[in-house]
Amino acid sequence: MAVHIVEDDPGVSDSLLMFLQGMGLVAYTYPDAESFFEADPPQPDDTIIVDLLLPGISGAGVIRWLQELKEPPRVIAISAQSQSAIEKQIRGISGVEILRKPLSSELISQIV
Amino acid sequence: MVAARFARGSSGPGMGEAEQHASASSSVSAARLESVLDTAVDAILVINEKAQILVYNRACEKLFGYSPQETLGRNIRMIMPADYAGAHDGYMTNYMTTGHRKIIGIGREVRARHRDGTEFPVELSVGETETPEGRQFIGIIRDLRPRKEQERRVNELQADLVHMARVSAMDEMGAALAHELNQPLTAIMLYLQAASRSLARSPNGVPAAPDVFRQVLEKAVHEAERAGGIISRMRQFVEKRDPQRRAVDLNAVVEEAVELTLLGLRTNARMDRSFAAALPPAVVDPIQIQQIVVNLLRNAFEALRDRQDGIVRVSTSRQGDSFVVAVEDNGPGLPPGIVPTLFKAFSSSKRSGMGLGLSISRAIAQNHAGDLTVDPGGNGRGARFELRLPMIAVPEADEGDDVDTMPAATPPSSASGVDA
Numbered sequence: 001m002a003v004h005i006v007e008d009d010p011g012v013s014d015s016l017l018m019f020l021q022g023m024g025l026v027a028y029t030y031p032d033a034e035s036f037f038e039a040d041p042p043q044p045d046d047t048i049i050v051d052l053l054l055p056g057i058s059g060a061g062v063i064r065w066l067q068e069l070k071e072p073p074r075v076i077a078i079s080a081q082s083q084s085a086i087e088k089q090i091r092g093i094s095g096v097e098i099l100r101k102p103l104s105s106e107l108i109s110q111i112v
Numbered sequence: 113m114v115a116a117r118f119a120r121g122s123s124g125p126g127m128g129e130a131e132q133h134a135s136a137s138s139s140v141s142a143a144r145l146e147s148v149l150d151t152a153v154d155a156i157l158v159i160n161e162k163a164q165i166l167v168y169n170r171a172c173e174k175l176f177g178y179s180p181q182e183t184l185g186r187n188i189r190m191i192m193p194a195d196y197a198g199a200h201d202g203y204m205t206n207y208m209t210t211g212h213r214k215i216i217g218i219g220r221e222v223r224a225r226h227r228d229g230t231e232f233p234v235e236l237s238v239g240e241t242e243t244p245e246g247r248q249f250i251g252i253i254r255d256l257r258p259r260k261e262q263e264r265r266v267n268e269l270q271a272d273l274v275h276m277a278r279v280s281a282m283d284e285m286g287a288a289l290a291h292e293l294n295q296p297l298t299a300i301m302l303y304l305q306a307a308s309r310s311l312a313r314s315p316n317g318v319p320a321a322p323d324v325f326r327q328v329l330e331k332a333v334h335e336a337e338r339a340g341g342i343i344s345r346m347r348q349f350v351e352k353r354d355p356q357r358r359a360v361d362l363n364a365v366v367e368e369a370v371e372l373t374l375l376g377l378r379t380n381a382r383m384d385r386s387f388a389a390a391l392p393p394a395v396v397d398p399i400q401i402q403q404i405v406v407n408l409l410r411n412a413f414e415a416l417r418d419r420q421d422g423i424v425r426v427s428t429s430r431q432g433d434s435f436v437v438a439v440e441d442n443g444p445g446l447p448p449g450i451v452p453t454l455f456k457a458f459s460s461s462k463r464s465g466m467g468l469g470l471s472i473s474r475a476i477a478q479n480h481a482g483d484l485t486v487d488p489g490g491n492g493r494g495a496r497f498e499l500r501l502p503m504i505a506v507p508e509a510d511e512g513d514d515v516d517t518m519p520a521a522t523p524p525s526s527a528s529g530v531d532a
Contacts, residue, residue: 015299022305102294
């Protein structure tokens, strides 16, 4: 099992990577949806952490794509936006856990 | 009391021995003159070639606090601050010998001195007349304190309004800026957590891989600096402070505005900069110019909302004696209907904001002796705004230095002009 981080902010992405590796997990980072799609598709037991606001293809687009996989992996959406902005973006998508930034480390370690 | 305000004796006009047989008509005209002088709102003084006061009207009494008895026949120096008083006789001698006019017929702003020692700004106009008793000089003096006070109030109100517009712009950017701050805060939290975890898991209290540990802390510090940078940028922009013009690098001011705008904005549009090389320094209030550019950039990005191929171009250039900062987008251009009222206050076509941005931006530009104009575009062209600022020689270190040799002047009035 691995954690895939799709996040355009280098600081957030790198710190998440370090944090997860510190927990003994295997983790990978992608600066945008496009590079995530270019990599091998995730395994069913993987977890994907995706920022909702990405340049190019949106985080919601990534979530929809993942949910259409035969065995969808777990998806955690992260966002630093307001609740209303988040709801607007994930309208029509169900079964997604959402974490608002700043992320609390307890919350992440509980979830992952 | 008819002649009370006139000096008696040989140097005085009007009542001299030669006019002992003055006709009734001349005494009528003297009375009329007296009444004119005492009715005048401005202080009126007449002095002779020796700088002795010959006429001192009622307005003078009020303005300077001396009675006519105390002043008539005495040197005009008594109503001047010490620095002028010492030089005045020299000026007069200089004029008598060279005929070179520094103030006569020109008028200027000078300081006067009240009996109680208070110095205050006045506007002084000086005329000259030949009389049988030699040359005489007429001074008309207007108290500038009410006008100065009014100017100060206007400046203060304008500065408040301009500041309010900045705060309002920052308010509109607030949500995006909060988002921008959340990023480094998230990173700091995770880095520190990772560091702390690596310590906790190290066997027998021996820290594992100190290099990695140090690296993580350094990254956390870097993110903290990034958060601090965002805060200081915001603070600099909204902090209330007096308008201040100084020589600055215009490109750096524009770049700072671009950075600030991008912080407070989530956009897909591309930002294109084209800065002229080797621009001379611009003498401006950098925060106010930044305010104009932020306003123009935000409008441009707003025009590109919902477009995938949007580009905002900002450029600086030199055209003749002016700097030009241009902001243009490749949006639809401005609807012709809104162009006539575009720079008027409260005429916003946007959903948010007060509609003050462009009106205040133009006022700032004009206070800098420049202007803000628009080419509305349309038919496939986006709008293009041009901020034009005059190229001004960088002032000397001593700002109050007057080019004129006569020191009886306050600093150039442009320094105290309407500023916001």
